[in-house]
Amino acid sequence: MPQHLWIKMANLVFELEKKLSTSQPSTGIVRNIDRMKTVLEEAGLLLLNPLGEPYNEARTDLEASITGEATGKLHVLDVIKPIVYTQQEGSRSLLQKGVVIVGNK
């Protein structure tokens, strides 16, 4: 399967997980999501959710929209797309920047 389709699939898995995080999904659903993530890993993709992480301008793994006054320490307030790295034969490279909204907590 072409890589861009794998990335699309990774984004959908991420969205699904995000939606379920607001409720109490059954263990079966959580397991299925974990399985999907395992398949993505097997396809060489590493998915990261930066929600809540500190943000600074050196983070080229994120494409940020800065909300509010943006003074003081910034954190990732919302993640629209996850960070995706590709991992092959020991080397890793950024495939998709995380699309995030950052601001003061």
Place this chain on the structure above:
Amino acid sequence: MSSTINFAIDLGTTNSLIAKANNGSVDIFKNPSGMKVTLPSVVAFRKDRILIGDKAREYVEKDPANVFAAFKRKMGTGESFFIPNNGSFKTPIELSTIVLQELKNFIFTGETPASVVITIPASFDTVQSNATKEAGYAAGFREVLLLQEPIAASLAFANKEGKAGMEGQWLVYDLGGGTFDVALVVIDDDEMKVIDHEGDNFFGGVDFDNGIITQLFIPYLEGRFNISDLSSKMLSANGRYNKLYYQLIYKAEEAKIGLSSHTSVDIEFDFTDEAGETHEVYFSITRDQFEGIIRERIAASISFIRNLLSRNNLQPSAISEVVLVGGSTYIPLVRTLLTQELGIKVNTSIDPTTAVVEGAAWYAGGRPGKAEPAPAAQQSASTPSGSNVPNATAIEVKTAYQANSRDLEEYLAATIKNAPAGSNYRITRSDGGFDSGLKPAAEKISEMLLLLPNSLNIFSLKLFDKQGFPLQVSIPEIMIVQGKFSIYGQPLPHDICLEVDDTDNNTTHLELIFERNAILPIKKSITKTLSRTIVKGSDDQLLINVLEGSRYASPSSNLPIGIVSITGRQLKTDLVKGSDIDLTFEISESRDITVTAYISMIDEEFKQAFSPSSRSVNITRLQQETDYLHRVGKRQLEKLLKQEKYEEGAALQQALKELEVIQEKLRNLSTDDVTDTKYQLDDQKRRLAQVIDSTEKDDQLLELKEEYYDKRESLRYLIEKTGDKNMLQRYEHMKAEENTWINSCSTQYLRLKISEMDRLSWDIRKKDISYVTSIYMYYSMKPDDAYSNLSEIRLLKKRGDEALTRRNPDEILSIVYRMYDLLIDKNQGDETMKGTGLSR
């Protein structure tokens, strides 16, 4: 040295790109951070660093005084921009130089081009053109050729269609993210020229995104959730819905892109109303709605064209075609209105986002370069103001950092001696996830490096002189391991494998879970399929057998380190063959192994932890293995005796006798025996397995290797015949791996590899209609009474004969599979192995 220029840069108002002509093709370089081809033409002067591109753009609204975008519009003016953060001034030329230098970092081939073609708008006058050249020289190019953007785009289209050039006169319609230009281009005396142009510097795709927000999202949300003046609440930095604004910008762009290929799209987002309640909003947008929003703006762009044509006394019929450039020309309404309103053919054969740089590279590929590339170390000296640079080899850099870290960021300190005044440094992570930006190089510097969890993070520190040229200093890579390596962590001494059934060969083999030298702690989940049905209440068991040893060896000669058995007595319902089982394996830093099995069919979880001090031996499994080894050994002994190899035979005979003793002892051992007898028997069994393995191995290995090589050769032939690149890649990968196992593998492993070759061959053959037809004919020729269901087989044969006329391999195969299911005698072996119950 290349004799042609080859390198080209589209120095755009919004985005810039770099490409290279390469023997008849064009490669567009990608940003090593994020792998996009475009670099936003934005430079930000933050407090202690300079950011370029995407990171700089993030601060356009938040820190407008120190962030500079669209400075291309000011090229050739005497204007300078004041930077409050460092109290200095920068000209548009200097800002363009920074962007050009950043684009040079996209060239991953290590080349440092001396000559380049840079594109300029058709509207640029001589002063603006010279300003662009100056920026090119300041960025280190020794020869800069300029090319008008519409000409560059036209060259890309001309090359694509294999024409020497375009015909007659045509329009280049360039609608980007924030600017619109249209140019009238003609070939006059064999020369491609821009005759006239029109443009709007404040019209582009961003306006369409905003239209979706203001005309669709906001009225909908205000109506549904009874909110007033949502627009102001979104746009104010301290407004309650400021975060929503950024979410909606993203969603609007997503909708716009989706509507280029679909007639309607569904957008979803979360919305928190004024009472604090969060709602999931599902919003459908049709292409008609979107077109209603943008129609007026697109029509306005067509008025520009009408003006352009009437000014040049031309009728639309005099124009041969309109070539489309810029990402916003993907919008179908743009294409439709241009055709409808002007009746001119629209040419969309080139990716509109890269057309300009692509055409410029074609041009560069045909222009001889006159400048000799300067050695990198001398490049800065070649610039007008860089003559006092000291010898870069005298620069000394020493770094200090913690090579192993448990934190998500690690402190780096460095000393830099003898760096020229005004130098900068930059630290980047090799995977593209971290970039310090350009920072002033002081004698002592420090930086917090962001680490990616549980992995090796490699950073490089580079120095640049005040003009932005790299200084030639040898600085070792900074390597920091996050998480995994700790004083408690250790590498695995052997592979950790799972035993799974190989029903084709009536044996079991090992499947790798964790590779030797993997660092603890480690966790992995896999999904397997049950290879046989386990009946509720029976003594039959499903075995999850975890072994330590070489993945290439046979399961019985490896050390069992953990086994989970699920017997029929533990089950509330039958476990049906083919159902999935999720297995999770975890090994802690102190080598505790936890195996969790979840069977979704019955929604039950089985979990067991094994400590390294207590070995797990399952008596039933040990019995099965011993019986299997005895069978194999006996068969092998008969063979050896027939071949009169009495010496080897004697050793095998002795091993078989010892096995029989073990079998006898096992028969008398209860399944819950608490003594260490089972461990002793397991050790003995493993030793005997190695004896039997080796005699069997020597004999069979040669035969199997021959079979493997034969199959590999016929697979290569098949792949070459089909020309399937993906298959070729898989084949090459398998072949490259071969050296790691071919001389040390077990017969089981070799059989497994042969099966892999068979599967690959099947993947190819199943698409070959004549091959599929021959299989169908084989089953179809069998008498009806060879199958278990007479009426169904008759129907299948009828359907199959019809399917043959349609020549669809998939359809024919679906019938063949069912025929095979119904076949009574499938020629199965009489000795069926019990195995683990897990198939590969």
